[in-house]
Amino acid sequence: MSRASRAKAGPPGAGGALAGRERLALPAADRERLLARLTEAVGRARAGGGEVLAGVTVRVGADVDPSAVVAASRRAGEPWWCWEQPDREATALGALGALVELEASGPRRFAAVAARWRALVGDALFDPPDGPRGCGPVAVGGFAFADEGGSAPHWGGYAPASLHVPEVALARRGEDVRLTVSALARPDDVPEQLLERADARVGELRARVALPLLDPAPVGRVRVASAMPPEHYEGAVARAVERIRAGALSKVVLAREVQVHALADHDAAGVLGVLREAFPACHVFCAGRGGRAFVAASPELLLRREGMRAATLALAGSIGRSADPAVDDHLGERLLRSEKDREEHAIVTRRIERALRPHAVWVTAAPEPVVVKVANIQHLATPVRAQLARPTSAVELAGALHPTPAVGGEPRADATTLIPALEGLDRGWYAGPVGWTDANEDGDFAVALRCALLEGALARCYAGVGVVRDSDPAAELAETEIKLQALLPVLAA
Secondary structure (H helix, E strand, O other), rough: OOOHHOOOOOOOOOOOOOOOOOOOOHHHHHHHHHEEEEEEHHHHHHOOOEEEEEEEEEEEOOOOOOOHHHHHHHOOOOOOOEEEOOOOOEEEEEEEEOOOOEOOOOHHHHHHHHHHHHHHHHHOOOOOOOOOOOOOEEEEEEEEEOOOOOHHHOOOOOOEEEEEOOOOOEEEEOOOOEEEEEEEOOOOOOOHHHHHHHHHHHHHEEOOOOOOOOOOOOOOEEEEOOOOHHHHHHHHHHHHHHHHHOOOEEEEEEEEEEEOOOOOOOHHHHHHHHHHOOOOEEEEEEEEEEEEEEEEEEEEEEEEEEEEEEEEEEEEEEEEEEOOOOHHHHHHHHHHHHHHHHHHHHHHHHHHHHHHHHHHHEEEEOOOOOOOEEOOEEEEEEEEEEEEEEOOOOOHHHHHHHOOOOEEEHHHHHHHHHHHHHHHHOOOOOOOOOEEEEEOOOOOEEEOOEEEEEOOOEEEEEEEEEEEOOOHHHHHHHHHHHHOOOOOHHEEE
């Protein structure tokens, strides 16, 4: 357990940081706690010649919306982060700024980032954890699909591995909302100046705000076009089927990119608001870097670690939905009985179990998949749980699982080599793990699906399907269209 959970400096302020204000503010008692902690942090930094992370966590009003506060309070060009799972007790995590950027590339990128975070929080000075998951010091961000992914210019700011330690963060579960304000103390810092900067940053947070609404009737027409002709995608699927039938591999996931050219800049915060309303069971997130924003409503949990317990979800095999309940149920039943989809799903479940076993006392998966329904699509899903044999971090576990056959293929090495050759695109963070970790190295990571990279008036949307020996190129192209409907109606309205 890190010092972040052992620091002794009194409980979070009971009065909270919001008292009839339009902007947040630290109560006097909490400012004094923060100053004392910063003074100790600077002392440690001087003694050790390094950097020490310190901060306080306070309760704020239940009416404070973390995502709305972050969206309304971000500075120009500042990194910002929103994470929501509305159906999970209104879980949310919002963050602003980057005190520390934990970045790496190559095959050891997960281990490198995990080690840097462990070292940073090992000396951190924060309140003991008392509140929603994600309160206290956190690192938020994501990982590209490939070890060196995201080299294309439009993925600038989204490194192959990139977690940011924010200046301020807001965590919510139910009606419990906590604000954490952090600072990074260096040997030549003055505690009072660190406090002044932290206090000023909190004072910029707009408290009573809502996420912006999208214009329901924009002027002009939006142009939607595939980055490559649909025939290119069908050809890629056909070539993959040939390789599978020849015995080179058993499954490969192929993605395509569709671009939405609007007449005005896309509003990432407005898109986030629509997605969390439309997909309350999904992991809805936005990672803003510079002038870009990566938004998603992902149905797939890659990894949740809580202490010595880990959970994940095998998600593969999908079919559309119908407004007619009887037809919708029939489609779900057809999915359950589909040999092609059951084969694709079983490949994913078996790999996840194999990946977790070296880290676990036991691993268990549900005996049969179930149908999970989201707004526009149904999936086969199998929950998988594990009891860890040792305290392996959430980041390292995410690295052990990524990429699952749901977004890569089987065998992994053969699939990841074939994917870029057939797709002809830089996936960047698409299909990579995106999420957060805390001072105890717990955390959540989702697979970045049903996503788009927004930059000005251009949105790049991504969707992929699993190709197996019985895949039909035209049917797989149609399935990508279904998956793209999570975001295209929002971006092309």
